[in-house]
Amino acid sequence: xxxxxxxxxxxxxxxxxxxxxxxxxxxxxxxxxxxxxxxxxxxxxxxxxxxxxxxxxxxxxxxxxxxxxxxxxxxxxxxxxxxxxxxxxxxxxxxxxxxxxxxxxxxxxxxxxxxxxxxxxxxxxxxxxxxxxxxxxxxxxxxxxxxxxxxxxxxxxxxxxxxxxxxxxxxxxxxxxxxxxxxxxxxxxxxxxxxxxxxxxxxxxxxxxxxxxxxxxxxxxxxxx
Amino acid sequence: xxxxxxxxxxxxxxxxxxxxxxxxxxxxxxxxxxxxxxxxxxxxxxxxxxxxxxxxxxxxxxxxxxxxxxxxxxxxxxxxxxxxxxxxxxxxxxxxxxxxxxxxxxxxxxxxxxxxxxxxxxxxxxxxxxxxxxxxxxxxxxxxxxxxxxxxxxxxxxxxxxxxxxxxxxxxxxxxxxxxxxxxxxxxxxxxxxxxxxxxxxxxxxxxxxxxxxxxxxxxxxxxxxxxxxxxxxxxxxxxxxxxxxxxxxxxxxxxxxxxxxxxxxxxxxxxxxxxxxxxxxxxxxxxxxxxxxxxxxxxxxxxxxxxxxxxxxxxxxxxxxxxxxxxxxxxxxxxxxxxxxxxxxxxxxxxxxxxxxxxxxxxxxxxxxxxxxxxxxxxxxxxxxxxxxxxxxxxxxxxxxx
Numbered sequence: 001x002x003x004x005x006x007x008x009x010x011x012x013x014x015x016x017x018x019x020x021x022x023x024x025x026x027x028x029x030x031x032x033x034x035x036x037x038x039x040x041x042x043x044x045x046x047x048x049x050x051x052x053x054x055x056x057x058x059x060x061x062x063x064x065x066x067x068x069x070x071x072x073x074x075x076x077x078x079x080x081x082x083x084x085x086x087x088x089x090x091x092x093x094x095x096x097x098x099x100x101x102x103x104x105x106x107x108x109x110x111x112x113x114x115x116x117x118x119x120x121x122x123x124x125x126x127x128x129x130x131x132x133x134x135x136x137x138x139x140x141x142x143x144x145x146x147x148x149x150x151x152x153x154x155x156x157x158x159x160x161x162x163x164x165x166x167x168x169x170x171x172x173x174x175x176x177x178x179x180x181x182x183x184x185x186x187x188x189x190x191x192x193x194x195x196x197x198x199x200x201x202x203x204x205x206x207x208x209x210x211x212x213x214x215x216x217x218x219x220x221x222x223x224x225x
Numbered sequence: 226x227x228x229x230x231x232x233x234x235x236x237x238x239x240x241x242x243x244x245x246x247x248x249x250x251x252x253x254x255x256x257x258x259x260x261x262x263x264x265x266x267x268x269x270x271x272x273x274x275x276x277x278x279x280x281x282x283x284x285x286x287x288x289x290x291x292x293x294x295x296x297x298x299x300x301x302x303x304x305x306x307x308x309x310x311x312x313x314x315x316x317x318x319x320x321x322x323x324x325x326x327x328x329x330x331x332x333x334x335x336x337x338x339x340x341x342x343x344x345x346x347x348x349x350x351x352x353x354x355x356x357x358x359x360x361x362x363x364x365x366x367x368x369x370x371x372x373x374x375x376x377x378x379x380x381x382x383x384x385x386x387x388x389x390x391x392x393x394x395x396x397x398x399x400x401x402x403x404x405x406x407x408x409x410x411x412x413x414x415x416x417x418x419x420x421x422x423x424x425x426x427x428x429x430x431x432x433x434x435x436x437x438x439x440x441x442x443x444x445x446x447x448x449x450x451x452x453x454x455x456x457x458x459x460x461x462x463x464x465x466x467x468x469x470x471x472x473x474x475x476x477x478x479x480x481x482x483x484x485x486x487x488x489x490x491x492x493x494x495x496x497x498x499x500x501x502x503x504x505x506x507x508x509x510x511x512x513x514x515x516x517x518x519x520x521x522x523x524x525x526x527x528x529x530x531x532x533x534x535x536x537x538x539x540x541x542x543x544x545x546x547x548x549x550x551x552x553x554x555x556x557x558x559x560x561x562x563x564x565x566x567x568x569x570x571x572x573x574x575x576x577x578x579x580x581x582x583x584x585x586x587x588x589x590x591x592x593x594x595x596x597x598x599x600x601x602x603x604x605x606x607x608x609x610x611x612x613x614x615x616x617x618x619x620x621x622x623x624x625x626x627x628x
Contacts, residue, residue, distance in 0.1 A: 045626065054542060054622040075546045082544020093539045093625065097241050107543040109230045154543070 001161065001193065002028040002051070007060035008216075009046050020046045022216035023060065028162075028195055033188040035204035036197045038213035045166065047213065048197045052085055052164045053077045065161060082110050086155025090167035092147040094139040094154075100126060101135045104153045111158060118157075125153035129183055145176025152183055162193040169203055181206050231549055235556040245529065246561055249522050253565025253604065254572055256515030257597045261573025262580070263511035264593045267504055269586035274496045280416055280424070281492050284321075284456040285355070286463050288314075288449045288470070289485040297422075298328040304445035305474070305483060311449060313469045319462045321454050324348070324355040325446040327435045334428065335400040336388045343384055344427040345401055347435020355450045363395040363410030370431040374438060379410040383426035399428075404439060406430060456489070463488050515600055518565070519608035526558055526612035537616050538624030550617040551610075558609025559602060566601025570594055 009021040020043040028034045038044040049055045050062065053069060062069040064080065072080070086107075087093075094103045104122040108114055115121060126135050129149035139147050148168060155163050165184070169177035185206060188194055196203060204210045205224065212219040239246045281287075291303035304327070315323050327347035334341050346352075350368055353359035360379055370377055378399065385394055394408045406428075415424035436442045453462045463486055470484055530537070537550060545553075574589055581587040 049622040052542070054625065055620070075548075078541065078544050078546040081542060087542050089625075093535065093542075095536060095539070098237075106540070109234060110227065110540070110544040110546070110549055112227070114227075114230065158544075 001030045003063035005061045007057045009058050033194045033207045035207035035210045037204045048166045084161040086160035086163040088165040088168045090170040092151045099136045100150045107158045165196040249561045250565040252518040252521035253562045254569040256518035257566050257569025258573040259514040260511045261593045263507045265577040265587050268588040272588045273586040283489050286451040287487040292483045299447045301440040301442045304447040306446040317465045321452045323451045324351045325449045327447040346429050347432040358413045360410030361413040371433040374434045376406045377409045378406040379429040381412045381425040381427045382414045519604040523608040530616040534624045534627040541621035547617040551613045554613035559605035562601045562605030570597040
């Protein structure tokens with residue numbers, strides 16, 4: 001369902017051109033839990049931005065559920081992000097001074113159809129990540145692990161085709177990190193497609209398959225399960 | 226609806242940033258309140274000008290004896306209009322009627338032990354047609370009064386108040402310069418003259434009585450008032466009157482007029498020229514201060530955009546389109562300026578009322594509201610669009626990774 005064919009991405013700043021992705025090719029199938037392993041500063045974030053339709057590649061083709069992403073305009077990309085993609089970030093990216101429930105409901109603000117049972121659905125997701133008692137808490141009143149769980153519930157609210165997680169345990173202590181990994185595993189067991197970008201081998205090890213990225217290219221793949 | 230949900234985001238943002246909202250609203254309130262006060266002031270002034278022209282009469286020309294630039298009626302001593310002048314003017318095309326009168330201002334008038342000073346007018350019976358006002362109670366001056374040099378008078382409302390303490394003066398006698406006059410009527414209330422003097426502080430007596438018994442001017446007439454048929458032709462009639470008078474008075478081309486004429490056009494110019502500079506200044510202030518409010522809005526919103534980069538990036542990541550971001554920020558600006566507009570109009574009206582209490586002419590009409598609401602919304606739109614566009618133009622990935 002995700003097909004990267006020879007994707008490159010370069011940034012031009014003044015007269016200096018930096019090639020970050022130099023022809024990345026890989027596939028991720030529906031229902032798969034894949035990890036992209038890359039050392040820090042090797043285009044991990046850029047890769048995720050292209051994957052998450054937040055920016056377009058410089059060349060190559062990106063097929064998302066068979067659709068060529070490179071041909072879409074800004075509005076169409078927004079729609080894909082809204083309907084098909086759930087993001088989980090390293091820094092959680094929750095809205096301050098906004099309750100956990102409202103944070104989870106955020107993607108629905110921009111949805112074409114607002115489900116009548118949206119709030120019920122949001123509380124159910126919060127409940128499923130163990131935050132039943134905290135749905136009205138603001139991010140500042142929650143621990144890092146709890147905030148990341150709110151972010152996961154937010155990623156799920158629109159029933160996306162894929163969840164992209166960018167270093168989801170990077171800002172967490174090991175106990176919270178473990179909890180988050182468990183949530184991903186259980187989501188995977190429910191049939192969700194998950195792609196985690198990380199430099200933490202322990203996180204990568206919990207996936208089905210690890211794609212190693214080096215110098216802007218796929219170095220090797222390792223199938224774990 | 227999506228649009229309502231995004232507007233809801235704008236409302237929430239406003240409530241989450243109360244200080245910022247307060248500052249923007251305050252800036253707009255100051256601007257819109259100023260605008261409201263100025264609209265009310267200008268309309269008050271216009272109303273006053275219209276009242277004065279109406280009081281003067283839109284179809285009237287007043288002729289005073291004596292040349293020069295002095296304003297106001299002529300004294301008896303400078304009277305130089307002849308009976309022939311009057312009858313010649315009456316025959317000019319477009320003239321409906323002409324009435325002659327004498328004015329002596331500041332005459333001592335006594336009733337019992339009370340003593341006032343007021344204007345005494347010697348008038349003909351058609352004076353009431355020329356001024357479209359007459360006796361509200363009792364009689365007016367008649368032809369018979371003029372023939373018999375009767376010592377009767379009709380008194381103005383201020384005179385009734387000051388001299389008779391508000392009681393019915395009809396049937397009483399007053400002493401005007403020690404000549405006893407019998408009060409036969411009370412004049413209708415008239416208000417102020419174009420020059421701003423009290424038209425109700427006067428006493429009318431027959432013209433003949435005035436010229437022969439009181440003012441000692443049997444030959445010449447001090448002033449005359451002409452009424453024309455069509456107000457739009459008033460300037461032409463005035464020109465013809467001027468020619469007739471210059472000819473009758475044997476004035477050479479190089480000599481100046483030995484009479485003065487007033488038309489409603491001149492009255493309007495006179496009153497307006499006095500308030501023109503003031504009005505211009507007021508409008509300048511009125512238009513600049515909402516603009517300053519708008520600039521404050523733009524500054525604060527631009528600051529908000531750069532403060533909220535991460536939020537914008539997140540909204541874009543979860544599916545907000547550019548237009549949604551524009552709408553969110555624009556709605557925020559317009560809600561703030563509109564609230565500022567509402568409070569501003571309220572404040573402006575309170576200020577306008579306070580000014581009114583101090584006796585200045587103020588007129589509060591629906592125009593003040595309309596101007597203020599339209600203006601405040603336009604400010605929100607005009608000064609809000611740039612920050613909103615800037616927010617929408619942020620690259621989602623860059624915005625998301627900003628601190």
